[in-house]
Amino acid sequence: MSPRIGVITFPGTLDDVDAARAVRYADGEAVSLWHADADLKGVDAVIVPGGFSYGDYLRCGAIARFAPVMASVVEAAAKGMPVLGICNGFQILCEAGLLPGALVRNEKLHFVCRDQWLRVENNATAWSTRYDQGAEVLIPLKSGEGGYMASQETLDRLEGDGRVVFRYVGGNPNGSRNDIAGITSENGRVVGLMPHPEHAIDALTGPSDDGLGVFFSALDALKPLATTA
Numbered sequence: 001m002s003p004r005i006g007v008i009t010f011p012g013t014l015d016d017v018d019a020a021r022a023v024r025y026a027d028g029e030a031v032s033l034w035h036a037d038a039d040l041k042g043v044d045a046v047i048v049p050g051g052f053s054y055g056d057y058l059r060c061g062a063i064a065r066f067a068p069v070m071a072s073v074v075e076a077a078a079k080g081m082p083v084l085g086i087c088n089g090f091q092i093l094c095e096a097g098l099l100p101g102a103l104v105r106n107e108k109l110h111f112v113c114r115d116q117w118l119r120v121e122n123n124a125t126a127w128s129t130r131y132d133q134g135a136e137v138l139i140p141l142k143s144g145e146g147g148y149m150a151s152q153e154t155l156d157r158l159e160g161d162g163r164v165v166f167r168y169v170g171g172n173p174n175g176s177r178n179d180i181a182g183i184t185s186e187n188g189r190v191v192g193l194m195p196h197p198e199h200a201i202d203a204l205t206g207p208s209d210d211g212l213g214v215f216f217s218a219l220d221a222l223k224p225l226a227t228t229a
């Protein structure tokens, strides 16, 4: 039986279909989860995809963190469930307190849409084991509030503990502190990143298939569970 990965849809989400497709490319079963429903349907992992949840009103992710489904995600993450937040999903995970820091308006105040090089800084998380440490990957970035901010103390802790998973290379696109593109939780199970690996799973339609490793990594982490279940 393939591991089952839940993909949440909020009003305004737009990358749920691509995230589900990426899960299937990695031989997982994608399960749709709805924002207003606290039931996680017994999934083994959750993806909080990109978009404009609740129209980005108040602040990106600020309303979504109160959705019934997020209370269940926070509870499951506390028990070690792998959770991935992509772009708006990363913003939601920060708002929900699953990851430290916040995403703010891009430094130049423009929406940035481009293919972006990233370096894999930590290949020991639930979502990055398929990459070589230090590998450089090309992944689309498309966000207006992608500037990663945190206190100096938090940044020092993230850097000291190796919790920066992806770092921008070839130019910082949005003013993120320390060129941070993605980080992980203390236990390495929750990962959030601004660029979109689900849009880079097939060289025919994306800039590369470099994003696939994110999904294969989680499937690798979950397969032992699925075979013993």
Ligand SMILES: NC(=O)CC[C@H](N)C(=O)O
Residues within 6 Å of the ligand: 049, 050, 051, 052, 053, 056, 060, 086, 087, 088, 089, 142, 143, 144, 145, 146
């Ligand atoms: N692609 C996205 O998920 C966009 C996230 C958010 N709405 C922003 O503009 O920053």
